[in-house]
Amino acid sequence: MDTRLRYTAVLLIITGVFVASNIYTLIPIYDTVSHSLQIKENHVVFAGSLFSLCYAVGLLYFGPASDQFGRRKIIIIGMLASAFSTLMVGLVDTTIGLYTARSLQGLTLGSFAPVAFALIFDHYTERTRTLLLVFINTGFLMAGILGQLISSSITALSVWNNVYYFFAISYFVLFILSLIVLPKSKISHFKNRAILSTMTSLFKHRTLLKCYGITFTLLFSFVALYDGIGRYFGEQPEQLFSLRAVGLTGAVLSLFTGRLIEKFGIERTMFTGFAIGMISLIAMSLFHSWFALMTLSILFVASISLLIPTVITLVGTLGGTHRAKALTIYSFVLLTGASIASPIVMLLNFQFVLFLLIGFFILNFILGIFLSQELVQEQHAF
CATH class of the missing domain: 1.20.1250.20 (MFS general substrate transporter like domains)
Structure with a gap:
């Protein structure tokens, strides 16, 4: 395996953890967000449901779209869009703003998982591919706890908005790294x-x-x-x-x-x-x-x-x-x-x-x- 593919493997695993973490970031801070925005807690949970719906749309759309536009391009643009949509979540101060920002965040984050799986099948041997899929799926699993730990820790130390500023910066860094590291992909x-x-x-x-x-x-x-x-x-x-x-x-x-x-x-x-x-x-x-x-x-x-x-x-x-x-x-x-x-x-x-x-x-x-x-x-x- 050449050096670029090694770096790509590490980048995909790290990106997978950070992307999946945002499925869970609201869970430990429902009450905090509802108090901050002065809305009912079930409205915050509904924002999570809108995230889910748009995330599902993203998962179904971006996998096939990467066949036409290329895996590399979809992941890079998706990371940049995720950075901005996540920043929007941190800036909201109304219920409608929360619904809109979480919906956009779900849609943009949905660009990673299916495209990353397809990229792995494009560039890696069967043995390496199996190991990578295990690592990425382990990352998704760990993100279920890690996302909650990061969210609750940052909120305990400061304000809930900083959770999303942290992830927005993280996604922008991952966008830069994807631009540098990801291999060119063939367009089907x-x-x-x-x-x-x-x-x-x-x-x-x-x-x-x-x-x-x-x-x-x-x-x-x-x-x-x-x-x-x-x-x-x-x-x-x-x-x-x-x-x-x-x-x-x-x-x-x-x-x-x-x-x-x-x-x-x-x-x-x-x-x-x-x-x-x-x-x-x-x-x-x-x-x-x-x-x-x-x-x-x-x-x-x-x-x-x-x-x-x-x-x-x-x-x-x-x-x-x-x-x-x-x-x-x-x-x-x-x-x-x-x-x-x-x-x-x-x-x-x-x-x-x-x-x-x-x-x-x-x-x-x-x-x-x-x-x-x-x-x-x-x-x-x-």
Whole structure:
């Protein structure tokens, strides 16, 4: 691997963490923003929903758009636009301003994930590609906690607006680095109809649909749990901070997922992830102490960090020649799940959040069983 590709790999991983962090920055400061702007807290949560909607549009649009305009160009322009839209969030002083700025921020940040995945498939060998995808997805997972830690820490030390000034500066720095580091990309001459036809056919793929069903629950569960814990420990900020920080250690498991898949097989690895997640959630529903939740949250994060690389490996394999577009849909489904978790969780108390997540993992077990049967049938077909 040449030097430029090494730098590109590092840049994509760092950018992934900073981009995904902004999905979560409002979660720990809903109350602070509502007091600052003198609006109801559910209006701030609605701003998060608008972010989610526009982020989803960005994820679906920019992946195929990069086929026509080039991966490098989309990422560079997207980073610059993200810097300005994030700055706008920090400058708002009205409800409409918050809605508009968060919507634009969601749209512009949606330009990164699917294009980065496609760029990796364009420029890296299969072995390096798998490792990079694991690192980027681990970054997305860590961002779920890191984004909240950065947001709550900056707000505790100053004002909430500085959270977005910090990220605006970060995105501008990443824009400069992308301009310098990213390799030139070939432009594909696909017709829009062909792209839409391919995307539609992927949604009709029965086995892929089951993978996408599991994908949706992963970051949804992750965000929902930490949002629920945040509300449960709302009056104890020090305990909440340490609980979030300790949970990060569970994300380390994702770095070893490739070896686990090689040794035990993709299906066994997947069901192990389901089992760890289910056990940790059932235990959390029984034990609500700070120490118990801190310990069990490590197990839960470990299960998610095991499942994300496993599912992306399945999606990449099943996508075949349309792998890049299958991964565009994967990133859309994964991060849409993360984005809509908070508005839903706001309606539930912590115990009901845990019951909902247990239900998701039961559903994942069922989908996993059908998925395994279909994979066996496909292997016999060949």
